[in-house]
Amino acid sequence: MSFESVNRKNGGKLPKGVFKDDAKWILLPSKIILESLCVWPENRSKFTTFMSVFIIINYAFLLTYNMRYIIHKDTDLAGAAYGITGFMVAAESVGRRIILMVFAKKVTKILHAVYYDFWPSDMTGKDVISKASVLFVIATIGYFSAGYSYIFNNLIGQFYERKIPFKSIYPFDYLKSPYYELIYVWQCLLLVEFDVHLTAFDFFLSGLVMNCVAQFKLLRRFLLQNFEKAVKMAETQPEKATTEAYRLILLAVVRAEGVRPIIYFWGHLSQILFYCAAGHDLSLESTMLSDSIFQCGWHLLPYNRDLRKALILMMQRAQRPLTMTIGGFGILNLASYMKLLQFCFSVYVLLSKMAAKGGN
Helix, strand or coil, X not given: CCHHHHHHHCXXXXXHHHHHCCCHHHHHHHHHHHHHCCCCCCCCCHHXXXXXXXXXXXXXXXXXXXXXXXXXXXXXXXXXXXXXXXXXXXXXXXXXXXXXXXXXXXXXXXXXXXXXXXXXXXXXXXXXXXXXXXXXXXXXXHHHHHXXXXXXXXXXXXXXXXXXXXXXXXXXCCCCCCHHHXXXXXXXXXXXXXXXXXXXXXXXXHHHHHHHHHHHHHHHHHHHHHHHHHHHHHCCCHHHHHHHHHHXXXXXXXXXXXXXXXXXXXXXXXXXXXXXXXXXXXXXXXXXXXXXXXXXXXXXXXXXXXXXXXXXXXXXXXXXXXXXXXXXXXXXXXXXXXXXXXXHXXXXXXXXXXXXXXXX
C-alpha cells in the first residue's frame, strides 16, 4: 500500500502510533507551529498559499526599506552591521518559506515515509530509544530561549526608546504618530513570525535527522535480536535459519539505504550550531551498525556463501559513516562544533587586542 493511499484512508490525519513513538513524536511540536504559520508542507491549500504570498510580500517591503538604511550615506558602520544582521535573518525566513512551498510534495513524501515506512521505536522492545539525546535537548532549550529573548528585547526595549526593531528608512517621517505605532506593530508581527518560523523549522529538520538516528539504533537491535533467534532455529531447522538470516540482512540493507536521500535532501539546509549534536549521533549510530553486524552471531549459523558476502558488504558500507555537511565544506559533528568555538574565541581575542591597542 502506498503512502498516499494510507494517508487518504486516514483522512489526512497522523497515525496514532506517531504520538506514542519515542522518535516520531519529535516532529509534532514543529508540525503544530508550522501549521499555525500556514507553512506546513502537508497542508497546502489556497488559503495557506495566499497567506504565504501575503507574508512574503510584507517581507519584501520590510527588506527594501531595511536595505535603504544599510546603504544610506549617513549610516555608520555599527548601524550598517546591525541592519545587515536583521536583513539576513528576515531573508532567511523568506527563503525557508519559499523552499517549503516549492518542495512541498517532496517534503510530504519524506514525512509519509517517516510516518508509515520507518520502524516504530518499540519494535525491538521497550525503552530502546530515548525520547531525545541530552545534547539535542540542551541545544533546543538554548536555541529557543535565545530566540524568544530576542523577541522580548525588541518588543519591550525598542518601544520605550521610540525605535523600531528593524532599522529602516521610509519615504515619510515614521517617528510621528500614528505612523510610528503602525510601523512598530507591523515590524513586531514580522519579528515574531520569522523568529517562531526559524526555530520551528530548525526543530523540524533536526527531528528528521533524529528519526534517522533512531532507525540505525533499531537496525542494530533488530539484527542482534533476530540473529539470536536464527541461531536457536539452526539447531532444529538449519536451512530455514540460514534463509531467514539472509532475508534479515537484505531487509536491513534496504532500510539503511532508504535513510540516505533524507540526509542528502536536507543536509544543505542545516545550521551548524543546532545540528552538531544530531549530526554526531547520526555518524556514530551508522558506524556502530558494522559492529552490531559482526556481533550478531553469524558464525554460529550453517555456512552460506551468499549470506557472508552480504554481511561483508554491509560491514564495509557501515564503516563509511553517514554525515551531515555544510554544503560539502565541513561535517556537522561535535568536533566541528568545538573547532568553531575555538575559532570564534581566537577571533574574539584578536579583536580585543586590536581594540585595546587602538584605545591606547
